[in-house]
Amino acid sequence: MPFSPHADFLAATLAAAKTDFPASCTLTQLRMVWHGHGLLELVPHKLAAHADHILISAGIHGNETAPVEVLNTLLGDIIAGRLLLQARLLLVLGHPIALKSGERYIDFDMNRLFAGAHRQHPDAQEALRAAEIERTAALFFSTTPEGARRLHYDLHTAIRGSVFEKFAIVPFLHDKKQNDEQQAWLGGCGIEALLLHSAPAATFSYYTSHHCQADAFTLELGKARPFGENDLSRFAGIEEGLRRLLAAAKPRLAPCPLLFRAKYNLIKHSDAFRLNLDDKVENFTLLPDGMVIAEDGDTRYIAQGGHERILFPNPGVKPGLRAGIVIEPVAA
Ligand SMILES: O=C(O)CCC(=O)N[C@@H](CCC(=O)O)C(=O)O
Numbered sequence: 001m002p003f004s005p006h007a008d009f010l011a012a013t014l015a016a017a018k019t020d021f022p023a024s025c026t027l028t029q030l031r032m033v034w035h036g037h038g039l040l041e042l043v044p045h046k047l048a049a050h051a052d053h054i055l056i057s058a059g060i061h062g063n064e065t066a067p068v069e070v071l072n073t074l075l076g077d078i079i080a081g082r083l084l085l086q087a088r089l090l091l092v093l094g095h096p097i098a099l100k101s102g103e104r105y106i107d108f109d110m111n112r113l114f115a116g117a118h119r120q121h122p123d124a125q126e127a128l129r130a131a132e133i134e135r136t137a138a139l140f141f142s143t144t145p146e147g148a149r150r151l152h153y154d155l156h157t158a159i160r161g162s163v164f165e166k167f168a169i170v171p172f173l174h175d176k177k178q179n180d181e182q183q184a185w186l187g188g189c190g191i192e193a194l195l196l197h198s199a200p201a202a203t204f205s206y207y208t209s210h211h212c213q214a215d216a217f218t219l220e221l222g223k224a225r226p227f228g229e230n231d232l233s234r235f236a237g238i239e240e241g242l243r244r245l246l247a248a249a250k251p252r253l254a255p256c257p258l259l260f261r262a263k264y265n266l267i268k269h270s271d272a273f274r275l276n277l278d279d280k281v282e283n284f285t286l287l288p289d290g291m292v293i294a295e296d297g298d299t300r301y302i303a304q305g306g307h308e309r310i311l312f313p314n315p316g317v318k319p320g321l322r323a324g325i326v327i328e329p330v331a332a
């Protein structure tokens, strides 16, 4: 059955094995262009010269469903004319197959395969998909005119509870400056804390930041739950922020949230990796001075100073990957 642009994008993407959408179609206000499965660009017929060019992605991890529902609601409102799009927009539903099965990934964590890392894991299905998403993002930003903002929000939810429920992650910026305006925008969306990465990574937001010169953020918006179990009222802050951004309406701004920086990654080198943190320990939990956070053969990760905190502890990752991040506050 041919896809109707008015149909539910998420349901249609999950139902289709591959892209069986038209290449493009024209609505009253805008044109929709499908770049691939779950990869949809929207271009208003009347786009101001300095309009924002915005990429919103969700479902890079298949178990993180609430952001996917938020994205789908925004799209439904744009198509129905309830939200007047004033920006060029690329929507990415990252991993439709994993979303269907409710798994973080099938073969390999896709958010470790960007910025070319997919070439090292050619047998993983996520490698092909990461390469396709990279190409689509690069193409999208390649036509952004000088002076227009390039923005990317990669929406996630976390496996564990968190001392700060909503936080943003800034990929390593090399010589680029922090964007204070974006930090205030994030504050206005209810983001409580900001983590600055200290090294390049194979994440989607690092890719668009470094290779597409976007102001890119990974947003952690709450706890990961299956479809049908999300309380979307907990995502109202980001939904409202994105709604205003897409409509070029006055943003809500709030003071810059708490700042942290990544000190080092806990790398799981082997199956001998042991994490000395209970399953219930939340993100941003303080690590007592001298605590042995994790051990892996002869390697011991020891907390220092009593001000460090743990983020994303996960001993279940594949060897070679990050099993947690030790972070510390950044002085104002
Ligand atoms: O809850 C967890 O352990 C992981 C949540 C998640 O997917 N976080 C992202 C953060 C990406 C980044 O560091 O920018 C990830 O691990 O890919």
Ligand SMILES: [Zn+2]
Residues within 6 Å of the ligand: 060, 061, 064, 156, 157
């Ligand atoms: Zn995630």
